[in-house]
Amino acid sequence: MEVITSEAKTASYDTTLLRRIVKITVFTAAFVVVPCFFFYNSAFSFQFLPISAKGKEGYKLDKILKNAAMGDKTVILTTVNEAWAANNSLLDLFLESFRIGNNTQRLLNHLVIITLDPKAYARCTTLHPHCYALKTKEMDFSKEAFFMSHDYLEMMWRRIDFLRSVLKMRYNFIFTDADIMWFRDPFQRFDSKADFQIACDYFNGNSSDVNNSPNGGFTYVKSNDRTIKFYKFWYSSRVNYPGNHDQDVLNKIKHDPFITKIGLKMRFLDTAYFGGFCQRSKDLNLVCTMHANCCVGLGNKIHDLGIMLHDWRKFTSFTPNTNSTSSSWTVPQNCRCNFLTL
Ligand SMILES: *[C@@H]1O[C@H](CO)[C@@H](O)[C@H](O)[C@H]1NC(C)=O
Ligand SMILES: *[C@@H]1O[C@H](CO)[C@@H](O)[C@H](O)[C@H]1NC(C)=O
């Protein structure tokens, strides 16, 4: 039942597979309710060769991070594969959102796009100055990966390990999935005292409550001893929860006394600012980012994010004399969580 794409190479294949999954689900679990949040909505992930800060790769990565970093050594990181970086795919929408967002264009100077295959790297270099080709093992990231398969889990964990190495190199980062549109500078909405901040599929109104439903597709992490310890703990916890992905394990370890012991300040970001299709940022006057979460299928994401950018353009085209307070999103459309009508 919990079978899902790690983003198909093509949207049509993705949809065909999904239909098959839906059929199986319907026939084998007719009486089981399948809420959309059982489907993992984060970006595909990757495997990479370990990066040592002193090795050749570490040196190369450090050079790219240094070129992109803000004055306080903060970088914005995202990952793309061939399908996401293709013409008119998610990467184009992602970059477009920075250009039409309010004061977000300048943030592109600090964005490092981590590419997972040679075609994605080639496309990246035509669009953006800071591209880093992650050295991957012989895995093929463009093919369909089954949710919770061995390869899928391995890839998810490598992402945590990669981000840990960025923290160890003393860079703060915002990690953002490329299916998140940026409309406003998020820094104004972060808690300046927090170490680790993470977006939510569903926000319960209390940013310090660990019972929120975090989504690892958007995190803001400051590099310090606490966060390095935390990422090490998170990564090493995978052996205590075999068969779980990083987000499941985060949901378990966020209650662990170790977090309190190391003094890590964890905060959950309000969907009023960091929204998504699960729970939208209702007020366009407040929204910072919107994630195509609660959405299965690359084609559906591209479709609805395109409409989302259109909604934003319409909102920002209002002059001060016209009333824009009644503006609202017209999405999700194809991304609705109604699998039975696909
Ligand atoms: C990308 O697609 C647009 C049409 O949507 C086309 O005009 C453009 O030439 C394409 N670019 C490349 C590099 O293929
Ligand atoms: C964009 O930002 C400027 C300055 O921060 C602000 O005055 C303006 O109202 C913002 N526009 C929108 C659409 O939020």
Ligand SMILES: *[C@@H]1O[C@H](CO)[C@@H](O)[C@H](O)[C@H]1NC(C)=O
């Ligand atoms: C928010 O959650 C924290 C941690 O669970 C708790 O200590 C605090 O009382 C909560 N705040 C409110 C207003 O409920």
Ligand SMILES: *[C@@H]1O[C@H](CO)[C@@H](O)[C@H](O)[C@H]1NC(C)=O
């Ligand atoms: C703008 O629209 C909102 C919601 O429709 C309304 O509450 C508000 O009074 C309007 N403001 C102006 C200045 O017309």
